[in-house]
Amino acid sequence: xxxxxxxxxxxxxxxxxxxxxxxxxxxxxxxxxxxxxxxxxxxxxxxxxxxxxxxxxxxxxxxxxxxxxxxxxxxxxxxxxxxxxxxxxxxxxxxxxxxxxxxxxxxxxxxxxxxxxxxxxxxxxxxxxxxxxxxxxxxxxxxxxxxxxxxxxxxxxxxxxxxxxxxxxxxxxx
Numbered sequence: 001x002x003x004x005x006x007x008x009x010x011x012x013x014x015x016x017x018x019x020x021x022x023x024x025x026x027x028x029x030x031x032x033x034x035x036x037x038x039x040x041x042x043x044x045x046x047x048x049x050x051x052x053x054x055x056x057x058x059x060x061x062x063x064x065x066x067x068x069x070x071x072x073x074x075x076x077x078x079x080x081x082x083x084x085x086x087x088x089x090x091x092x093x094x095x096x097x098x099x100x101x102x103x104x105x106x107x108x109x110x111x112x113x114x115x116x117x118x119x120x121x122x123x124x125x126x127x128x129x130x131x132x133x134x135x136x137x138x139x140x141x142x143x144x145x146x147x148x149x150x151x152x153x154x155x156x157x158x159x160x161x162x163x164x165x166x167x168x169x170x171x172x173x174x
Contacts, residue, residue, distance in 0.1 A: 031170030068153035068163035071107030075143015
């Protein structure tokens with residue numbers, strides 16, 4: 001093998017190795033959740049997967065029980081009632097509820113259970129949203145937010161599943 005052939009072979013091997021190392025990190029986002037007094041009560045992370053967006057939520061200092069969680073259509077969390085977050089994120093014009101045959105909203109999520117110690121965690125994949133570009137992207141003009149409600153979600157009733165008042169909110173950011 002000539003030195004020129006050897007150099008070409010090494011260049012090819014180096015290029016192939018670098019191509020394998022050049023994989024992009026997954027798209028991610030986060031939200032810092034605050035209560036109606038503006039105090040931090042938790043965090044949420046969002047990671048793009050081939051199946052949708054993996055959402056991991058950790059909270060503390062919330063009332064015990066089952067609480068509805070939704071992605072809302074505006075990236076604004078003004079206390080005390082978080083009405084500034086708007087309605088549920090619903091780019092496909094569906095009805096509310098994970099159990100609704102005419103639904104769900106893209107922003108409808110599984111409920112969060114908070115223990116007697118005020119702490120709770122949830123982890124799931126939301127298949128109807130993305131961190132990529134598109135109609136269902138969480139990075140819309142005006143943003144989006146994650147909202148936790150006082151009550152469980154009935155997973156059927158428009159517009160919000162009888163979930164009650166909004167008790168925590170976090171703007172979703174890159």
